[in-house]
Amino acid sequence: MLETFDLRVPGRLDGVTTGLAPGSVTAIVGPNGAGKSTLLSALAGLLPGDVRLKGRRLDQTPPRERARRIGYLPQSAEVAWNVSVRTLVGLGRLPHGASADDDAAAVDKALADVDLSRLSERAIGHLSGGERARALLARVLAGNPEWILADEPLASLDIAQVRNLLARFRDLAGAGRGVVLVLHDLAQAMNYADRVLVLHKGHLEADGAPDEALDPGVISRIWGVDARWLGEGHGRALAW
Numbered sequence: 001m002l003e004t005f006d007l008r009v010p011g012r013l014d015g016v017t018t019g020l021a022p023g024s025v026t027a028i029v030g031p032n033g034a035g036k037s038t039l040l041s042a043l044a045g046l047l048p049g050d051v052r053l054k055g056r057r058l059d060q061t062p063p064r065e066r067a068r069r070i071g072y073l074p075q076s077a078e079v080a081w082n083v084s085v086r087t088l089v090g091l092g093r094l095p096h097g098a099s100a101d102d103d104a105a106a107v108d109k110a111l112a113d114v115d116l117s118r119l120s121e122r123a124i125g126h127l128s129g130g131e132r133a134r135a136l137l138a139r140v141l142a143g144n145p146e147w148i149l150a151d152e153p154l155a156s157l158d159i160a161q162v163r164n165l166l167a168r169f170r171d172l173a174g175a176g177r178g179v180v181l182v183l184h185d186l187a188q189a190m191n192y193a194d195r196v197l198v199l200h201k202g203h204l205e206a207d208g209a210p211d212e213a214l215d216p217g218v219i220s221r222i223w224g225v226d227a228r229w230l231g232e233g234h235g236r237a238l239a240w
């Protein structure tokens with residue numbers, strides 16, 4: 001479990017307590033400024049507060065071990081050097097100290113997962129915005145972490161890439177990984193998440209199955225938008 005206990009960050013989070021299970025996809029949603037990115041970075045152990053992985057406080061876990069267990073993709077990740085896609089993705093292997101063959105296999109798999117194998121030798125500075133976003137996600141995936149925490153990983157992607165990555169996230173959860181995604185598209189959360197946390201002004205306003213947490217009443221109260229769900233199963237769409 002990845003848990004927070006009364007997590008408080010002044011002006012950003014106001015006492016968030018929750019426990020996330022591995023083997024599932026959790027979506028964190030909420031209006032702009034609700035505290036989603038703050039909660040995600042806290043879950044990654046990057047802010048002070050009581051966050052525990054398997055009962056052990058993250059702030060008492062050595063950084064290298066934390067990096068092996070938790071892969072974190074921030075909202076606007078920067079790339080400091082204009083290296084090749086393969087080199088960037090290989091940085092995700094640094095916490096492992098594995099053999100060169102294992103590292104190469106993990107990088108190849110991550111590149112294939114984000115559909116970037118054919119651009120692996122391209123310099124990062126010569127990628128489109130969506131390709132760059134996928135390369136940064138591949139860096140996280142290459143580390144093969146127990147938990148994948150990604151802040152709006154689908155924001156700049158076309159629908160084919162969105163569909164591919166949502167399927168990858170579901171596969172990872174099926175393989176026992178914990179996947180936590182900050183999403184703005186409530187239909188993606190409804191259709192692909194096992195659980196949805198709704199944040200509003202730093203409070204956890206709803207936490208449960210997508211159907212309950214994203215009930216039209218909740219959407220109206222939190223976002224001030226009168227909306228209804230169309231369709232059924234995993235193909236639901238939000239109309240307003």
Ligand SMILES: Nc1ncnc2c1ncn2[C@@H]1O[C@H](COP(=O)(O)OP(=O)(O)OP(=O)(O)O)[C@@H](O)[C@H]1O
Pocket residue numbers: 011012030031032033034035036037038039
């Ligand atoms: N480094 C910071 N220092 C102080 N306040 C911050 C900092 N980063 C964000 N905030 C504030 O904390 C609140 C929550 O920000 P956060 O980025 O977590 O929201 P969010 O839900 O991810 O928003 P968005 O959907 O716009 O990305 C906002 O009011 C924001 O202005």
